[in-house]
Amino acid sequence: MxxxxxxxxxxxxxxxxxxxxxxxxxxxxxxxxxxxxxxxxxxxxxxxxxxxxxxxxxxxxxxxxxxxxxxxxxxxxxxxxxxxxxxxxxxxxxxxxxxxxxxxxxxxxxxxxxxxxxxxxxxxxxxxxxxxxxxxxxxxxxxxxxxxxxxxxxxxxxxxSYKSDLEIAQIERSLHTTFDIYRYAMQHTKPGKKEYEIVGGIVGIAGAAHGQMAYTPIFSVNGHVLHNHHYGNTMQAGQWVVADLGAESEMHYASDLTRTIPVSGKFSPVQRDIYQTVLQAYTNAAEAARPGTTYRECHLLAWQTIAEGLTNMGILKGDAAEMAQLGVPGLFMPHGLGHMLGLDVHDMENLGENHVGYEAGQERSTLMGLKSLRLARTLETGFVLTIEPGIYFIPPLIDRWASEGKFKDFINYDRLQDFRNEGGCRIEDNYLITDADARMLGPQVPRTIEEVEQAMHI
Ligand SMILES: [Mn+2]
Structure with missing residues (x-):
């Protein structure tokens, strides 16, 4: 203590x-x-x-x-x-x-x-x-x-809500363990292996650092199932794995990272397009995050970037900013951009999400995705939060929206069918809001396509 x-x-x-x-x-x-x-x-x-x-x-x-x-x-x-x-x-x-x-x-x-x-x-x-x-x-x-x-x-x-230097040091300790976890996961993920074989090693690394996982690990080739705690699949070449893993420090400060890694060690051309869009959304959100900006604006910017990428892939058509405002990207990213992080992985969630993440005058949206945004308020120096955009192809949700003709002027449902089995992709890091901008905490876990592929071939 x-x-x-x-x-x-x-x-x-x-x-x-x-x-x-x-x-x-x-x-x-x-x-x-x-x-x-x-x-x-x-x-x-x-x-x-x-x-x-x-x-x-x-x-x-x-x-x-x-x-x-x-x-x-x-x-x-x-x-x-x-x-x-x-x-x-x-x-x-x-x-x-x-x-x-x-x-x-x-x-x-x-x-x-x-x-x-x-x-x-x-x-x-x-x-x-x-x-x-x-x-x-x-x-x-x-x-x-x-x-x-x-x-x-x-x-x-x-x-x-305002993390002291002592607390930030604790969060960074847990991020060092999480760095080791990703090095292990990237080196051991191979075609033919079971997901649970990797998860067993991951949990062991947290224990060996005299800590534990901050939440139940997500490690699945079915990354489009958002809180997927099943590890029974045999991983196959061509699939990719959403790995959402975070350790707790000895003093129980959390970390919360996600990487999406190709089972074969190499992203397919379609996976590269999806990944690059998620990475751009992540980068844009991280560059926008600073004191005075609301996190809701960061979420909408990530959505807009995703709409741009999906437009380039022929799945969407129209003005990306308008699509973000209307909630079209909610079909592909039906969760919020991120949340506070501290002693809890969703920090203080037991105190009430709206008390923690919303300020006076901010109403919680009812749009798919935006309604799940836990942090919307104006960012302030000392906040620690996650940035975690993603793109998911969720067949039941695609079918539901298609049957309703929802946003049919913006969504090319015929083209979308080509992607319905692509699974999901998410990238997540932890950031401290400083006086001027947002600083990524902890060591750099391989993040770009090149970095991830290289880390898997060591
Ligand atoms: Mn998270």
Missing amino acids: FQASVYAQRRRQLAQNTGNGILLLPGNNYQPFNYTANTFPFRQDSSFLYFAGLDLPGMALVMDADSGNEILFGHDPTIDDVIWEGPLPSLSDLAASAGIGHTKEYADLAAYLQNAIAKGQPVHYLMPYHSDLKIALADWLGTPELTPSVALTKAIIAQR
Whole structure:
């Protein structure tokens, strides 16, 4: 963890920004895998990590914004804990390492909160995403109706959106692991191999760096299935693989990269055309991203570039900027250009996508693709985000739009049939918004056609 003063400063600011009352941030608990004692690997809640830094289950951070008191609720290790888990720090040692002044028994949390409520203090908390904490909160607060605090939600977003140098260094650590992962994936992808053979090696690299994957890997010859977690295909020459892979650093900062790699080590002529268009969309978006520009504008620029490329391929016809405004490229890129990145791969998504990614006056679009844009707001120095345009040929969606005659003045559906089995292609890197522009974080993973082909032939 960082030094205690880092967390103390963050908490002071949070209490000040939220205003008054009790701020309650429960940490996560073990979650059962198939029965209670067999658990998923523990993953701490990211806001708890941000404000307390403690990476163990069974704790809750409480701040009294009125008095300035800070309390870590938890428990000292029992002899049974020590037998099964080895020597564990005392609760007061844990609190001290995070600069928290007071400790109390976890079992006393309900009484503490009830007392605060009786005194008329509001209790601020976030919407829980684990069932056990939903139930616990209802119990602690004495009501089944949970009303998460908008003030606390916004105050946390206002802090976590701006990454410090310490945090950027952590993200870059995870990107070094991800660089190793792509080197492995590019060197080992070959015709005849199973996707899962490569995925096994990938997950091992994250583990060997004393971390884990930041999300379930995507590694599929069916890259047009956007969240594809199936790895059973035998890879064949002529196919290409969407590899969306990101490791977490030891301190749980995420990275989120995508490359699309040809199984044979060489892109086909059609794949080259598609890839080059996606790369141009990526480059245009990265050059446009800077303080003062909205990320929605970057998304529309990527869409426009994709419309231009698909026009050159004979799939679209018309004015590319107009097509982007109308949402025509949504057929080919039905997802957003990117999202914030930090302790979560979709950073702070549990706090509400619109709170995190939209500003006052920005309405969420209903257009295919644009409706999935998680980050639309004006970019500011210190934001870390992904840039990840793609082109996908999704047969059920093509058939749906064709049968509706949707945008038929712009889409050459006959020509499009020639591409319906081309799969998908995406390119993704992570960027820091600086004072002047956007800087790619981490080492350069092979990205151009030449770089990828060369990396696959070492
Ligand atoms: Mn992403």
